[in-house]
Amino acid sequence: VxxxxxxxxxxxxxxxxxxxxxxxxxxxxxxxxxAVAGPVKDYADMCASCHGADRLGGLGPALIPETLGxxxxxxxxxxxxxxxxxTQMPGFAEDLGADRIAALxxxxxTPLEDVPDWGEPQIMASRMLDEDYAAADAPVWDSDxxxxxxxxxxxxxxxxxxxxxxxxxxxxxxxPFAVHGGPKFSPEGRYVFIMxxxxxxxxxxxxxxxxxGRVRAGLNSRNIAMSHDGKWLxxxxxxxxxxxILSTEDLSVARVMEVIAKDGTPSRVSAVxxxxxxxxxxxxxxxxxxxxxxxxxxxxxxxxxxxxxxREKGMVEGIASSQGLFARRRIELSGPLxxxxxxxxxxxxxxxxxxxxxxxxxxxxVGREIAELPLEGMPHLxxxxxxxxxGRRVMxxxxxxxxxxxxxxxxxxxxxxxxxxxxxxxxxxxxxxxPYFWAxxxxxxxxxxxxxxxxxxxxxxxxxxxxxxxxxxxxxxTRDGAYALVSVWEDDGAVxxxxxxxxxxxxxxxxxxxxxxxxxxxxxxxxxGTSH
Ligand code: DHE
Numbered sequence: 316v317x318x319x320x321x322x323x324x325x326x327x328x329x330x331x332x333x334x335x336x337x338x339x340x341x342x343x344x345x346x347x348x349x350a351v352a353g354p355v356k357d358y359a360d361m362c363a364s365c366h367g368a369d370r371l372g373g374l375g376p377a378l379i380p381e382t383l384g385x386x387x388x389x390x391x392x393x394x395x396x397x398x399x400x401x402t403q404m405p406g407f408a409e410d411l412g413a414d415r416i417a418a419l420x421x422x423x424x425t426p427l428e429d430v431p432d433w434g435e436p437q438i439m440a441s442r443m444l445d446e447d448y449a450a451a452d453a454p455v456w457d458s459d460x461x462x463x464x465x466x467x468x469x470x471x472x473x474x475x476x477x478x479x480x481x482x483x484x485x486x487x488x489x490x491p492f493a494v495h496g497g498p499k500f501s502p503e504g505r506y507v508f509i510m511x512x513x514x515x516x517x518x519x520x521x522x523x524x525x526x527x528g529r530v531r532a533g534l535n536s537r538n539i540a541m542s543h544d545g546k547w548l549x550x551x552x553x554x555x556x557x558x559x560i561l562s563t564e565d566l567s568v569a570r571v572m573e574v575i576a577k578d579g580t581p582s583r584v585s586a587v588x589x590x591x592x593x594x595x596x597x598x599x600x601x602x603x604x605x606x607x608x609x610x611x612x613x614x615x616x617x618x619x620x621x622x623x624x625x626r627e628k629g630m631v632e633g634i635a636s637s638q639g640l641f642a643r644r645r646i647e648l649s650g651p652l653x654x655x656x657x658x659x660x661x662x663x664x665x666x667x668x669x670x671x672x673x674x675x676x677x678x679x680x681v682g683r684e685i686a687e688l689p690l691e692g693m694p695h696l697x698x699x700x701x702x703x704x705x706g707r708r709v710m711x712x713x714x715x716x717x718x719x720x721x722x723x724x725x726x727x728x729x730x731x732x733x734x735x736x737x738x739x740x741x742x743x744x745x746x747x748x749x750p751y752f753w754a755x756x757x758x759x760x761x762x763x764x765x766x767x768x769x770x771x772x773x774x775x776x777x778x779x780x781x782x783x784x785x786x787x788x789x790x791x792x793t794r795d796g797a798y799a800l801v802s803v804w805e806d807d808g809a810v811x812x813x814x815x816x817x818x819x820x821x822x823x824x825x826x827x828x829x830x831x832x833x834x835x836x837x838x839x840x841x842x843x844g845t846s847h
Contacts, residue, residue, distance in 0.1 A: 354422035357415055361407055369431060370423070371534055375404065376492040377513045378423045381535040381553055391420040400806070401471040401827070433514075433534050433555050435568045442566055444528035451523040456485050460504060461836040462794040463521055467494050467509075470806045470827030474498075474509065476521065479793045479834060482812055482822055486524040491515035496538035496586075497833055497846055501563060502545040504835040508563065510539045516550060518566055521835075530566040532559040540589045540596055542611035549596045549609070551584035558584055558598060558609070560641060570641050576603030577645060585653055586697065588847060590661040590679075597679070599655060599666065604648040606664065606677065609641055646682040648675070656699035656710060657847075658725045665728075667694050671716065676728050686728040692717030692739075700743045700752060700844045701725060702770050713740040713754060720754055722773060732773050737761035742789045745844030746837065748796030749815045751776065752844065755788040762786045765801060767818060777818050781811050791832035791845070802829040 358378075359368070365375040376382060383391060395416045398406035407416065431437070454460055462479030468487075472494070476486040491511035498509040506527070509517045514533030519526050533552030540549045547569060550559040560570040574582050582602035590597050594612040599605075652666030652675060663685070664677045671693040676686040692714035701710040708725045711734075718739055722732040738759035745752035750771070756764045765779040765787050779801075781787060786804040793800075796815060803809045806828050812821040837845045 354415070354418040357411060357419050358422060361410065362419075365403070370427060371431070372492075372513050375402075376511075377534065379535065379554075380424050380426055382493070382512050383423060391423060392416050395419060430534065430555055433531075433557075434571050438530060438532055438559065438568050438571070441531035442528065443530070444565065445526050448520070448525050448527050449523060450520060454522040455524055458483075458485065459794070460521070462834065463504070464791060464793070464800065464832055464834045465498060465507065466800075466802075466810055466824075466826055466832050467498070467830045468827045469494065469830045470808070473827065474519075475824075475826065476524065477810075477824075482824060484824070488519065488524075488526060491517055491529065494830075497831060497838075499539055499541040499548065499589075500833075500835055500838050501541065502543075502839055504839050506563070507833075508539055508541065508548050510536055510550065512536065514550070514552065514554075516548065516561065516566065518563070528566050530561065532561060532568075533557065537584060538586050540587045542596065543589060543591045543594050544612060547611055549587045549598070551587040551598060553583040553601075556581045556583050556602075558587060558596075558607075560609075572609070572641070572643070574600060574607075576600060576605050577647065578603070585651075586655075588657070590657065591841065592661050593679070597657075597661075597664065599652050601651060601653070604650050606646040606648065606652070606679075608644040608646065608679065610643075611640065644682070646677060646679065648677065649684060650675075652677075654695060654697045656696040656712065658710075659701060659708065663725070665696055665699075665710075665723075667696050674723075674728075688723065688728050688730055690714070690721055690730070692719065694721060695741060698742045698846065700745050700846075702745060702747075702752070702843055704771055711743055711752065713743055715739050715741070715758070718756070718759070720768075734768060734773055734775070736766055736775075737764045737778070740766075740788075742846075744790035744792070744799075744846075745770065746792040746796035746815070747843040749792065749799075749844075751815070753790040753799060753801075755790075757786065757788050762788075765790075779813070779818065781820065782809075787811075789831050791834050792837060792842075794834055794836035800832050802826070802832065804828060804830060 366378045367373040370378045396408040398404045458478035464477045464479045466475040472490050472492050473487050474490050475484050493512045495512050498507045500507050507519050514531050514536040516532050517529045532550040535554035537551040548561045548563050556574045558572040562569050576582055580603045582600040585599040585601040587596050587598040596609040598607050655664050655666035657664050665674050668675050672691040674688045674690040678685045693716040694712045695715050696712050699710050699712040710725050711720050711722045718736045720734040721730050724731050738756040738761045740755045741757035743754050751767045754766045763780050766775045767777045768775050782803050788804045789802045791800045799813045799815045801811045808826050808828050810824045810826050810829050
């Protein structure tokens with residue numbers, strides 16, 4: 316039975332942890348220790364009641380390699396031995412000892428033998444709509460609704476809702492365990508949808524400051540995308556290999572698309588994005604050389620450039636699996652793409668080839684690769700941003716394996732410049748009203764540095780080091796671009812607000828390992844310099 320993955324949200328009460336351990340021991344004795352000794356039995360005795368008999372999660376998160384392999388922080392043995400701070404997870408060092416803990420950790424790293432069905436009936440059975448939720452007629456606060464900014468706090472699985480003018484915290488609510496990727500706002504900015512790596516999707520009403528409900532759309536998921544009209548939310552899954560499309564209205568299932576490549580290979584979905592001008596979702600397959608385009612508005616066929624253009628020119632074979640809503644088009648590639656970026660009108664997609672040394676440009680209208688450029692050092696194109704420079708539209712991307720940023724001309728697809736940084740970075744951010752873009756140094760000894768770079772000269776104008784030794788990463792701007800919010804990505808971290816012009820610190824808001832930050836206006840207007 317699926318239960319809300321709310322582990323860890325309600326604080327690290329030592330007494331409740333003791334109670335959990337005591338209850339587990341009593342339960343084990345009552346069962347008479349039926350199974351054979353070993354990690355499977357230890358799992359059943361100690362872990363299953365919170366993490367699910369099938370390791371797919373319950374009160375606590377799923378304990379499968381797809382989830383565990385992604386978690387940063389203390390290693391698995393240490394978490395089993397000592398518990399996890401600020402969560403309900405107790406320590407088992409006394410009960411199990413080092414050898415049994417090591418065996419248990421190894422067991423958790425083995426893939427599941429069987430992935431249970433996770434289709435419409437299972438997803439619908441997991442849906443929980445909050446009974447005490449009441450939709451407010453107007454916001455229950457008097458801040459600018461377009462300048463609300465969310466901070467995902469991964470330290471204790473919460474989101475803080477900030478007034479973007481005063482930086483006052485209006486609410487701090489619990490999320491599912493291990494949120495990943497950007498939350499997505501409804502087009503008018505009232506509702507936000509948040510996804511966890513365990514596949515939970517949470518709907519929250521910013522006007523009422525209340526959760527509306529949750530549903531488990533996948534067992535292990537990558538990210539979510541909102542349709543152009545706000546009606547549908549696509550969830551990219553690794554487990555099972557599917558794309559789940561939910562109704563944003565009530566989190567019900569609109570469609571579960573099994574992801575199977577043209578040659579019959581089942582595939583995980585690397586990521587899904589909204590292509591607003593195309594009125595479609597674009598997704599990349601991780602295990603097959605294909606991109607899919609899924610229609611979200613059949614009424615808008617004339618501007619549905621992807622389909623119409625291709626159909627008229629007869630350039631793409633096997634265009635759509637069907638007509639109408641959620642019709643699917645396949646674009647075949649020479650190899651799978653891991654991570655990608657779109658140009659401004661969503662005509663072209665630039666993706667990172669698996670070899671980590673090339674970028675591949677795919678024209679989505681004609682449905683084929685049109686250019687290739689050298690991008691060694693594993694470009695992180697998902698973090699790319701674009702702006703105008705010398706009358707040309709350029710984009711920049713960090714590299715996960717090298718301390719540099721590449722700046723690319725999006726007309727000729729040539730690399731114009733390489734900016735050396737103090738180490739490999741993860742996120743880039745800018746805003747149309749600021750002359751700079753901000754680049755973190757997420758990896759290596761200089762992860763406490765944040766470069767501020769001139770968008771025209773491409774010179775680093777300042778390197779900020781707000782907390783020596785602490786990771787600083789990910790920037791979001793206020794609606795007008797006047798302030799930049801930077802995460803001090805540590806458990807006793809903070810969001811630091813900088814004046815985006817003078818680069819002086821304005822204020823510091825204590826936060827628990829803040830990761831991404833998301834401003835309503837910048838997101839719903841597809842502001843230049845933000846992720847989409
Ligand atoms: Fe992310 C966004 C993929 C590891 C924090 N990350 C994304 C997106 C993708 C992606 C496809 C865009 C989704 C979206 O916003 O809709 N991330 C990957 C990976 O493949 C990678 C390298 C390996 C993995 O673990 O899956 C990875 N990501 C991480 C982390 O280790 C980070 C730093 C910590 C964490 O929370 O797991 C991390 N990723 C983020 C954040 C965003 C993100 C904060 C949203 C950025 C934004 O501004 O929109």
